[in-house]
Amino acid sequence: MILPVKTHSRTEMIDITDDVHAALREAGVRDGFCMVFVPHTTAAVTINENADPTVKDDMLKVINKIVPWDDGYRHLEGNSAAHIKSTLVGASELVAVAGGKLQLGTWQGLFFCEFDGPRRRKVHLHFI
Ligand code: ZN
Numbered sequence: 001m002i003l004p005v006k007t008h009s010r011t012e013m014i015d016i017t018d019d020v021h022a023a024l025r026e027a028g029v030r031d032g033f034c035m036v037f038v039p040h041t042t043a044a045v046t047i048n049e050n051a052d053p054t055v056k057d058d059m060l061k062v063i064n065k066i067v068p069w070d071d072g073y074r075h076l077e078g079n080s081a082a083h084i085k086s087t088l089v090g091a092s093e094l095v096a097v098a099g100g101k102l103q104l105g106t107w108q109g110l111f112f113c114e115f116d117g118p119r120r121r122k123v124h125l126h127f128i
Contacts, residue, residue, distance in 0.1 A: 001023050001026075001124075002122050002123070003019050003020070003124075003125060004120065005112050005120075005121040005122065006118075006120055006121070007114035007117035007118045007119055007120075009114065009117055009118060010069075010114070010115070010116065010117055010118075011060050011085075011113075011114060011117070012060070012114040013046075013056040013059065013111040013112070013113050014111060014114070015050045015109050015110070015111055016045075016110050016111065016112050017109040020102060020110055021101070021102060023125050024097060024101075025100060027125075029100065029127045030099060030100050031098055031099070032096075032127060033094055033096055033097060033127070033128040034094070034095050034102060034126070034127055034128075035092060035093070035094050035125070035126040035127075035128065036092060036093045036095065036123060037091060037092045037124040038091045038113075038122075038124075040086070040091075040121060040122075041083055041086055042079055042082035042083055042085075042086050042115050043082075043086055043112065043113060043115055043116070043121055044085065044086045044089035044091060044112075044113040045090065045091065045092060045110065045113060045123065046093065046113055047093055047095070047104065047108050047109070047110055047111070048108065050107070050108065050109025051107050056111065063085055063089075067084045067085050067088070068081065069081045082115035082116035089113050095110070
């Protein structure tokens with residue numbers, strides 16, 4: 001199943017937890033695993049707190065500080081920072097599913113991470 005994601009900024013974290021739950025319902029998945037895979041080289045997926053929105057703001061602040069947009073990179077497309085962030089954060093997450101619910105902790109949510117937006121993106125969901 002493919003989840004479309006529209007991003008609005010160069011760097012952005014979008015909570016996709018509810019969308020993944022909706023996909024699980026639509027696919028009739030009750031128990032197993034859900035692999036969330038991002039088929040892009042300048043985006044990523046991660047799990048972190050989705051209760052307080054300032055957590056993702058702080059994470060983006062630090063990620064952008066660690067990997068500045070301009071730093072004498074060699075890649076001619078000009079988006080090396082986005083490629084580096086994509087690899088640091090990672091392209092997939094595997095989450096257990098029980099009773100049709102992602103087995104995330106109380107404060108956890110799934111975030112699509114945009115590092116070279118705005119763009120139209122895809123998230124692949126594989127149910128096992
Ligand atoms: Zn590139």
